[in-house]
Amino acid sequence: MREINTLDMGHLEWLEARRTGIGGSDVGSILGFNKYKSPYQVWLDKTGQWKEEQTDNEPAYWGNVLEEVVAREFTERTGKKVRRMNKMYRHREHPFLQANIDRDVVGEPAILECKTANTFLADQWEGDSIPEQYIFQVQHYMNVLNRDYAYIAVLIGGQKFIWKRIERDQELIQLIQERLVEFWEVNVKQMIPPSIDGSDATTAFMKERYASSEVGKEILLGQAEDELIASLKEQKDIKKIIEINISQIENQLKDKLGQSHAEVAITPSNLITWKPVVSNRIDTKKLKAEQPTIYEKYRRTSTSRRFSIKEIK
Template structure:
């Protein structure tokens, strides 16, 4: 079996189909899943990871144009990294696994030749420029520490192409305490949620709400006493008031900007673009339709069932 540092290369990905690769990823927690499991990924929830691994029938990874473009630009970013640093990199072309962490998988972008290190290639938009110039976003850091755990690498490099205008390079050194904490949390998720019957901890995501609606779509007309701490609802009330206040502030800022724009459709403030365009939308007058042609309404009526939650 081929190896990369401390990890075994359990399968070759060079000629593997996308479908087979996605199925193979279901056998463990990948680097891009790690931050989601910890609740630190703003783009993907822990429930999304849970459903993707647990669902044997459907692979819900949608390869959109942005992701496809990022994959195509990976070679360019790796070459630019070599030109800027003089460090050579190579493809590993395999899914990595370490016996120490049987629940974890790794797919590194490149191995750095002559070092116990790997390279991660990222492509992002210009809105992330200030953050990337300062540091590596936390969810990418977690991904890299996950890879360090699986591979045994002592450090890694992250090269990010920002808005097709700048290449930013960062180095992350191995942090043993942090890595242990990350892998312990991943193991807990794997044991309790994937191997066990527990759902992930609620995270406020739409994914989580959809799963709950699916699991408990049928209700019984009975009552139940909850033995939760009552300060949970007090916090709920506080959050609702906070959201209401923040929403009012957001609307006030929007109104101020609209007042400055007047009749103009597009405005610029610093490097931000603001639009306030006229939009025409045609809708069916359902009230009139029901009154004048009730038979048509009846013919095309669609019934949906959902549960409404109120406190």
């Protein structure tokens, strides 16, 4: 295992060092278990084609601030001493596999990962549950540092503290390592992009990255794109059929409630509700007609790109 001292590194220098390999926070994304970042985005970052803008991120900020609080509480509750290492570790055989652990556990072949979570995500931590991306992250760290087990501690909603032990899973580690090595050796080093998927993360990223265009510019695409369009049309036709089937089932259930003028129905396995929902919205047409000055003052203009396909006849 190789070590790089990060104590005197500035934040930007540390980020650049992270881009020279695959870190723990990248693993879930590469494996497709991060709804906020896709494999394609990681590939762009590692190949230097795109750098995520460092903007104010409240969750990330408070996660860093509270890391020490979580570590101290872990020691308080378990009696186990932990220490900050200020090092970037690299795998002995594959140095592009790297780890920045939160804490080392003194006197044990273990590490500690400190997390914070929104109250709405509390169910992901119930019982023995741990979010998949964190399982992959700590297994990756155990692989890089050759540790036997790990602890993960989380502060949920700022008021509930949980800690759990995660055993080393060599079979899972092998699967993770094989995928990460393939991603680095094939996708990154050979500049072969991973498939652009249909995840929310990729959709949002495309909208952000390609927000502007050259007015009136045209390009020529080939037969491959026509095949993609044909596949798209086929999938949309299937989607319409599914949506009709969904509406049919929902209407059948609504009819059952409607005949009895009921808002709630109970089956042996489900609770069905069909209740009025009141929402208040500004009538912009009326506001523009009756109070044009106020309308202009608070009107907000936004620009987006509309995607459409029309068959050439």
